[in-house]
Amino acid sequence: MSDALVQPVVKEIPPKAADLSAWYTAVCLKAELVSYSPVRGCVVLRPYGYGLWENLQKHLDVAFKATGHENAYFPLLIPEGLLLKEAEHVEGFAPEVAWVTHGGQEELTERLAIRPTSEVIIGVMYAQWVESYRDLPILINQWANVLRWEKATRPFLRTMEFLWQEGHTAHAHAQEAREETLRMLEVYEEFARDVAAVPVYAGIKSASERFPGAVETYSIEALMPDGKALQSATSHDLGQNFAKAYDIKFVDADQQIKHAYTTSWGMSWRMLGAMIMVHGDDRGLRIPPKMAPLHAVFVPIVRSNDDRAVAASHEAAASLRKAGYRVKVDDRDQQPGWKYAEWDLRGVPVRIEMGPRDVDAGNVVLVRRDRAKGDPDQKAIVPLDQLAQRLQALLDEIQASLYAQAKAFLESHTFAVSDRDEFYAKCKSRAGMVDIPWCGREACEAHVKAETSATTRNTHPLDVVGARCVACGEPATVRAYFAQSY
Amino acid sequence: MSDALVQPVVKEIPPKAADLSAWYTAVCLKAELVSYSPVRGCVVLRPYGYGLWENLQKHLDVAFKATGHENAYFPLLIPEGLLLKEAEHVEGFAPEVAWVTHGGQEELTERLAIRPTSEVIIGVMYAQWVESYRDLPILINQWANVLRWEKATRPFLRTMEFLWQEGHTAHAHAQEAREETLRMLEVYEEFARDVAAVPVYAGIKSASERFPGAVETYSIEALMPDGKALQSATSHDLGQNFAKAYDIKFVDADQQIKHAYTTSWGMSWRMLGAMIMVHGDDRGLRIPPKMAPLHAVFVPIVRSNDDRAVAASHEAAASLRKAGYRVKVDDRDQQPGWKYAEWDLRGVPVRIEMGPRDVDAGNVVLVRRDRAKGDPDQKAIVPLDQLAQRLQALLDEIQASLYAQAKAFLESHTFAVSDRDEFYAKCKSRAGMVDIPWCGREACEAHVKAETSATTRNTHPLDVVGARCVACGEPATVRAYFAQSY
DSSP states (O other): OOTTOOOOOOOSOOOTTTOHHHHHHHHHHHTTSEEEOSSTTOEEEOHHHHHHHHHHHHHHHHHHHHTTOEEOBOOSEEEHHHHTTSHHHHHHHGGGOEEEEEETTEEEEEEEEEOSSSHHHHHHHHHHHOOBGGGOOEEEEEEEEEEOOOSOOBTTTBOSEEEEEEEEEEESSHHHHHHHHHHHHHHHHHIIIIISOOOOEEEEOOGGGSOTTOSEEEEEEEEOTTSOEEEEEEEEEOTTHHHHHHTOEEEOTTSOEEEOEEEEEEEETHHHHHHHHHHOBTTBOOOOGGGOSOSEEEEEOOBTTBOHHHHHHHHHHHHHHHTTOOEEEOOOSSOHHHHHHHHHHTTOSEEEEEOHHHHHHTEEEEEESSSOTTOTTSEEEEEGGGHHHHHHHHHHHHHHHHHHHHHHHHHHTEEEOOOHHHHHHHHHTTOSEEEEEEOOOHHHHHHHHHHHSOEEEEEEOOOSTTOBOTTTOSBOOEEEEEEOBO | OOTTOOOOOOOSOOOTTTOHHHHHHHHHHHTTSEEEOSSTTOEEEOHHHHHHHHHHHHHHHHHHHHTTOEEOBOOSEEEHHHHTTSHHHHHHHGGGOEEEEEETTEEEEEEEEEOSSSHHHHHHHHHHHOOBGGGOOEEEEEEEEEEOOOSOOBTTTBOSEEEEEEEEEEESSHHHHHHHHHHHHHHHHHIIIIISOOOOEEEEOOGGGSOTTOSEEEEEEEEOTTSOEEEEEEEEEOTTHHHHHHTOEEEOTTSOEEEOEEEEEEEETHHHHHHHHHHOBTTBOOOOGGGOSOSEEEEEOOBTTBOHHHHHHHHHHHHHHHTTOOEEEOOOSSOHHHHHHHHHHTTOSEEEEEOHHHHHHTEEEEEESSSOTTOTTSEEEEEGGGHHHHHHHHHHHHHHHHHHHHHHHHHHTEEEOOOHHHHHHHHHTTOSEEEEEEOOOHHHHHHHHHHHSOEEEEEEOOOSTTOBOTTTOSBOOEEEEEEOBO
């Protein structure tokens, strides 16, 4: 092993409730989702983790295409001079940029930034491509790696390099850009809910949490088991800020030259971190079936030289595969109990056990990963000829059940509070999402943060006229979720 | 438009035969496959070009998974110290590496290379993951961007940053690694032939053309219309070189500690360049149906306010889409002839024309892009209710016909030569692939290169015992294809 490496050796998984952070790191490593790498701040996404990413990609890509978007690819490196054109944007990202200063043996005359995000380079290209209102809208998405200088490393949640998608669109009208921003927010919310089984609150970010250069930033926010919120995707209405900085102009139908309105929106592998934390238990991952690299694992049981279950498992697996299921037969030379623990750790939704007596009876035993050991619903004996149909029903049930559990947790940890002391206490104790009528003032937000380390996660419309801000007593303008956050 | 940009304005496409290079650049830009970017050496892959890349990815990814590989993702940046461990490798790549020296405001104590390829970082990780022979083989592929410092820019063929896939595997035995290397070479050959419709020669690279650090490099080589060869993919048997440099060791079944054997193999978007050059004609691209972002485009024809063909086209398109075809209706307010030229340029395999009389008759006209204008087989009148079936047959025919044309060209431009003067003359005149018994000596290869600028593309087994090298008269050890190359 290279001496440059610091790979933590994880012997066992600590209980989730005792130390979420230690549990999380242990699960990510032991389930072989990621490895730490010799590059500070960077992790390796191992095949099983990449399998999660592929399922995220597949679902989001279909949703992007169904809403009219196409994929494209833009350069990784951005000349420093171009970055400087949008003042707020460069100020926001400058501390996080990695700089290329040499190519081969040669020192560059202008430094090149590794993209922390691609508004700049894409803005420059759109300026070239757009001439007339007929060229609009441009609806493009990019699947890419980006890099933001970071010292801390937490798999999926905080890494220097990460994988994401970034959508970038340009429109003739402000209203159309706003609609696009909201449409993609909805795509994210649906993905979180229907695929990752993670309930979220969608809303508007406060000014201090806004994307540098945006007119309005929307987000979806999930709640982790430790009461901290995790921002899981953002969608930005950029107004004409980038169009003016990068000169995205068009001749409109009325023959006037106008600047376009642009948007950008992104979800990264951070979403995987939310999914892991929300659903996992003391035995390891619990992966929602739609995201699972494997729907089910067969564990054939061999007794006193009777290994008929191995062949029968392979046969059943082959027929499930043909029907579109992602399955595997674990026929390694290990004890069944050892295998059960491993596949529990890796969160495969269903285990399919088959022993000699099952072969004789033409049955298999389906074991649900989402239920606790000993739960009366954990196991079911199923005739082999009904396997595909019963498996599908079970996967649907597991998907729904994981969502329902997460939703119940979010709801029971969301507090609509009207008392000032209670608000501060709940924020401080990391109780969850604390929902109050809020004044919207940065000074108020800063005060709450200084007192409790909670911030606004996002805001939603005020439901009562004349309400006062629970945090400071000034007139309220919105409702806001406050929480401590990742 | 930003003044930092130098975007060539292409008015028309020059004839392909007159100036392949000018034709190629014009087609890539005008068909909107790529745009030049403000970053030296980097292009933007526009949605239509990315559509080609997506089809390449889809086909190769299925082939990789069918041969037991999984995807993963490794860091973009590689600490300089790690790069230095494999001497030949670092020497080969050092002149092409872009260096990150600053992160945020901070100067780094160790420079970070942007990956020119990932053997190093992946080798370091495999060393961590492998303990026992039971952990082998590791069969991983990565879809990624890589960067090699370049001054020239030619879309797909030569760019600083490019998209590719790189497979990296580790094995317990030398023989298994060699088989893997050859298996993936075959996957590439099949992809080129069956999907991109590009015939290639598969074989072994000479020592001078070998990947830095490899024991043996295999390649597939295509022939371009100007008689120059284009290396389209490579597969490397790395022996134990990287395993020794990066310490990939395992305890074998016999309890001995051994170094693993590794391979790597890659195909980049360069393959798209080969496909474009091989099939295109004076009207623009001709895309093989399996690679085409669009199988067919409907051009409805409106006559004196009779626009029934528009609705009928949309209806037919919707039903084709349901059947899995990639189709589009071009209902823009433009002349049909203008649309024909545009879709010809963009190389869509089939155009579907429909006018009011076709609507009355229940017909459409299918027009093949691969045939010349006026060719008696170019157009066919097809009853609307047979459209899907006839379209499929036509796409199959076009796919086969493009391959057959390219194959005929390759064969008629491959010369098995036994005369020394003829060999030098053919190399010099860029006649195509010049196939000779060859001695395999670097000095001989260098001499041919100095005289003719041709190099060995790859080698295949000698068919005659006792043959002499046509280039120098020494005993031959192999047959080699010589050609000038991209």
